Amino acid sequence: MAKKVHETPMLDELENGPWPSFISGIKRLRDQHPDERIQSVANSLLGQLEHSYETRKGYWKGGTVSVYGYGGGIIPRFSEVGAAFPESKEFHTLRVQPPAGNFYTTDMLRQLGESWEKWGSGLVTFHGQTGNIMFIGTTTENTQHFFDEINEYGWDLGGAGPCVRTGMSCVGAARCEQSCCNEHSIHRSLLNRFTDDVHRPALPYKFKFKVSGCPNDCVNSIERSDFAIIGTWRDAMKIDQDEVKAYVARKGRQYVIDNVTTRCPTNCMTLNDDDTLTVDDHDCVRCMHCLNVMPTALSPGDDKGITVLIGGKRTLKIGDLMGTVVVPFMKMETEEDYQRLTEMAENIIDFWAENGLEHERCGEMIERIGLVNFLEGIGVDVDPHMVSHPRQSSYVRTDGWDEQAEEWYRRKLEAKQQASV
């Protein structure tokens, strides 16, 4: 490289120590990449980053960059110190949607890598916090070229801005015995129903779907998605008593009592004198603890489905919110089940698009208008599973009580009749 290499005394410190260093990676692009364009971009990026380390300030600002036909999916970045570091003064990121569960063949990773070194900086992250593959660093013009190339072989942009965002799913049924639903199918059918809302930001703010196959919630859907789908079951958990006995023999009774039965949040388990386990399934809240400790002996039941929780989100703007249970249980087996779930998502997004304020997440809208108004808006009946406990405050009008009570009995009767068909 003919140009001057920026000195990086502070960044050099991050090449010490045993953990793999991202600084060494960027330096490899600067020093070893055959393409002079990539060398210069890496050099310039390192220069700006070192400047940030020295002055303890960031120097990127946003803007508007998109590909033809779309309104979002790119994180535009323009440097505020572009005069000193011109080769990385435009350094946009493309958000690309991965498959559910983040599976790749090495062939596909190579193909993506080749396209990215043709049009971008050669830096990539698997994956960003929203779930996208992040292709970090390209110019406005090359953004289009790169997108065109990878779009031809099967990849599409994810969301950025006020839109439906890229989804995330756990590894799920592909490799986990705890999985209670087809995460991949749910993920794809929901996300691809809203492709238009991913590409054209027109909602109050972001809206995220995340799917976890069981209540361990490995993709953190409950805290980090507006629409969390968590697999569960409603019949008895399955117990292999021979495996229970083998486990007790291996670990000892005291260990099982201390770590399994007394850790049950509802005290629904008993270790019997003959080293078998009894579970009161009506009290079981499917917390997963005992299944996690004894995966060979205990498994989810057969009557599997999902719980849907709405309105989880991170800090901005009113503070962190967990998702709230809106559907305690729903089977996910037939076409109609999938259709029902998609319709529910449509209703929620529509209602929020109409009623949410600018920059207000769905959970924040629920906080502002109250859960009952939200449920009414999306056409879902109240259910005692939606609350931790009934209202405490006595300041409430109850003029419609009798009609509501009648409605409750009518619904109960209907459910009973349906169950007996």
Next chain:
Amino acid sequence: MALADMRTPIESGCPDGFQYMHPVMRRNYGQWKYHDHPRPGVLRHVSHHGDQIWTVKAGTQRILDVFTLRKLCDIGDKYAEGYVRFTIRSNIEYMVSDGAKVEPLVKALEDAGFVVGGTANSVSMISHTQGWLHCDIPGTDASGVVKAMMDELIDEFRTCRMPNRVHITTSCCQINCGGQGDIAINVQHTKPPKINHDLVSNVCERPSVVARCPVAAIRPALVNGKPSLEVDEKKCICCGACYPPCPPMQINDPEHTKLAIWVGGNHSNARGKPTFQKLVAAGIPNNPPRWPEATAIVKRILKAYQEGARDWERVNDWIERIGWPRFFEVTGLPFTTYHVDNWRGARSSLNASTHIRF
């Protein structure tokens, strides 16, 4: 690009993952019976049909250059049947159908400088945000903080010596894109934004900036005869949310940007209900390139957790059992007025009982 060259996108959305899935996983989809944990960094799953798949997990630098990506692919081709996946903490997982392939794969990864581990009761890779490398309101460089910290926690990644798994997250501002963790290292701006009044009227859409503020501290104002904005500094919580829609409201500050540490975030439903992280330490210097002060506090918390927690207790379970006063005692961290919540709903976090440990 001329308009005539413009190409209509193929709006294919989320791709089908089955085409990239290991054939054993495809064949046994939804048919897994149990798993075990032969050694740190390795999982074995057994299906109802008797098929088995071994997973080897390795930590990476998260920001990958194409050389590193190719190195990971070379290892995948030579030792791991060509299939990989990534975890949400940016670890890479290789799946092999034959147990005999595990040790050569582990060796190849370690020889190439990657770190095998991150399973079961380990400290997993720190999930983090973009920081100075790419974010527009970063108070620090999340990638650098994480690299420096993982250098010191590497043995806890490689081994399973913790009472339960430990998830750590890092965010480069209070908006906290990095997420919730058993231990979360987040940047805390401590001074209100400095406004460049000459630029506001040209750059910022003032109503959206006003709407963005969580505490209604921003008002439209005329300054030197020009439309601008003003901040009620007493109300301002220094979150920085006004900066993206209005860059003349500079929040980053080399001196007053500090790191803070939060603990007990746990999104799993296992045992208790999911919990949010709680503040335990703030005012930690933003001290590149190695941030030693933050790492020292994280290590102190991890040590207390490791010594004090029982098997299967996550950080939040452990603290719930021993109580917060004891947490501050065993970690030696000071308890200050900043630990007492004053945000909406805060009274529910106060102790309205005589449940007190002596």
